[in-house]
Amino acid sequence: MTAASSARSDAVRALTIPQELLPGDGRFGSGPSRIRGQQMEALQAASRTVMGTSHRQAPVKDVVARVRAGIAELFSLPEGYEVVLGNGGSTAFWDMAVFGLIERRSQHLVLGEFSQKFASEAKAAPHLEEPEILRSEPGGLPVASANPDVDAYAWPHNETSTGVMVPVQRPAGASQDQLVLVDATSVAGAAAVDLSQTDAYYFAPQKAFASDGGLWLSVLSPAAIERAERLAIAKDRWIPAFLSLTSALENSRKDQTLNTPAVATLVLLAEQIEWMLDQGGLAWADARTRTTSGMLQDWAARRSEITPFVSEPSARSQVVTTLDVDEAIDATAITSVLRAHGVVDIEPYRKLGRNQLRIATFPAVGEDDVASLIAVLDHVLDTTSDA
Ligand SMILES: *Cc1c(COP(=O)(O)O)cnc(C)c1O
Numbered sequence: 001m002t003a004a005s006s007a008r009s010d011a012v013r014a015l016t017i018p019q020e021l022l023p024g025d026g027r028f029g030s031g032p033s034r035i036r037g038q039q040m041e042a043l044q045a046a047s048r049t050v051m052g053t054s055h056r057q058a059p060v061k062d063v064v065a066r067v068r069a070g071i072a073e074l075f076s077l078p079e080g081y082e083v084v085l086g087n088g089g090s091t092a093f094w095d096m097a098v099f100g101l102i103e104r105r106s107q108h109l110v111l112g113e114f115s116q117k118f119a120s121e122a123k124a125a126p127h128l129e130e131p132e133i134l135r136s137e138p139g140g141l142p143v144a145s146a147n148p149d150v151d152a153y154a155w156p157h158n159e160t161s162t163g164v165m166v167p168v169q170r171p172a173g174a175s176q177d178q179l180v181l182v183d184a185t186s187v188a189g190a191a192a193v194d195l196s197q198t199d200a201y202y203f204a205p206q207k208a209f210a211s212d213g214g215l216w217l218s219v220l221s222p223a224a225i226e227r228a229e230r231l232a233i234a235k236d237r238w239i240p241a242f243l244s245l246t247s248a249l250e251n252s253r254k255d256q257t258l259n260t261p262a263v264a265t266l267v268l269l270a271e272q273i274e275w276m277l278d279q280g281g282l283a284w285a286d287a288r289t290r291t292t293s294g295m296l297q298d299w300a301a302r303r304s305e306i307t308p309f310v311s312e313p314s315a316r317s318q319v320v321t322t323l324d325v326d327e328a329i330d331a332t333a334i335t336s337v338l339r340a341h342g343v344v345d346i347e348p349y350r351k352l353g354r355n356q357l358r359i360a361t362f363p364a365v366g367e368d369d370v371a372s373l374i375a376v377l378d379h380v381l382d383t384t385s386d387a
Pocket of ligand 1: 090092156158185204
């Protein structure tokens with residue numbers, strides 16, 4: 001960095017941002033993400049009737065039932081699809097898929113850290129063959145292609161580490177018995193999707209659903225359920241009890257989980273799903289996140305110091321906007337002065353290692369707060385431009 005640019009970074013760090021510019025809520029993180037006040041009130045309301053009570057009894061089971069019914073309604077579940085859930089987050093679901101959904105060999109699109117992690121699990125599993133990996137550089141978008149030698153295709157609906165969204169569509173020419181496993185952790189509930197194009201559409205509650213972490217949820221097709229049931233009794237496959245998809249399925253059908261869930265996470269999640277449905281469901285959430293992420297892209301187009309990291313406009317995420325900052329300004333100076341003012345978690349994904357801002361616009365993030373965030377960023381850049 002030149003002396004001039006380090007002077008500008010120093011000027012950024014030293015700024016006091018006027019109070020009236022700051023957003024009402026400064027949480028713009030990609031997960032855990034902002035939780036609305038009404039959700040916390042719902043948690044408070046449940047503090048003696050649901051919290052601290054058995055997950056095998058009606059009060060907690062009713063919350064699980066609300067979650068399962070709400071997800072079914074939100075995604076307009078196709079005939080025969082089921083909502084399954086369990087403990088361990090999406091990371092656990094990858095391993096459940098390795099044991100219970102991939103039969104012999106999978107194809108993975110790898111376009112960032114999260115999609116890489118699932119591919120690595122499949123590759124390391126001794127009972128599976130070497131997966132087929134279709135890779136693109138961070139910021140790019142690989143395309144799934146039908147291969148008769150795989151029995152499952154895997155990709156993320158939204159690669160949270162880079163801000164790339166991947167279309168959810170069965171690969172042209174894929175056969176009926178090949179499963180499509182979509183990691184929707186950071187976009188489920190925020191973008192329109194046709195679940196008939198998937199066999200497992202899985203996610204966790206701490207992103208678009210504004211709850212806390214620790215759970216996974218997955219919408220399974222009849223074909224995925226049939227595969228899981230067949231692999232569960234296959235003689236040549238050991239499946240750890242905790243990673244058994246069929247156990248999760250049996251428990252979910254009874255509105256329970258295999259082992260004790262975080263009850264607060266379920267309460268916050270149920271509340272958020274019902275709020276989304278009241279607002280207009282998935283179509284509403286899709287429109288809102290397109291608007292708010294569009295505001296950020298428009299801002300980037302206006303600022304000479306800011307360039308969208310994802311060069312292909314149609315691949316840009318509507319929930320995680322990644323924006324490169326001109327090398328003349330240290331992006332960490334920007335994120336740290338914002339953090340000092342309560343505007344948090346817009347640092348880039350740690351392993352990406354870029355001079356970048358990463359801003360999440362999940363459904364709980366309104367247009368007014370995004371407008372304020374943009375005003376704050378303009379203030380930071382404008383008042384330091386001659387430093
Ligand atoms: C956050 C995230 C995960 C990991 O979720 P956990 O619930 O923390 O295991 C996996 N995939 C994607 C795309 C994510 O954004």
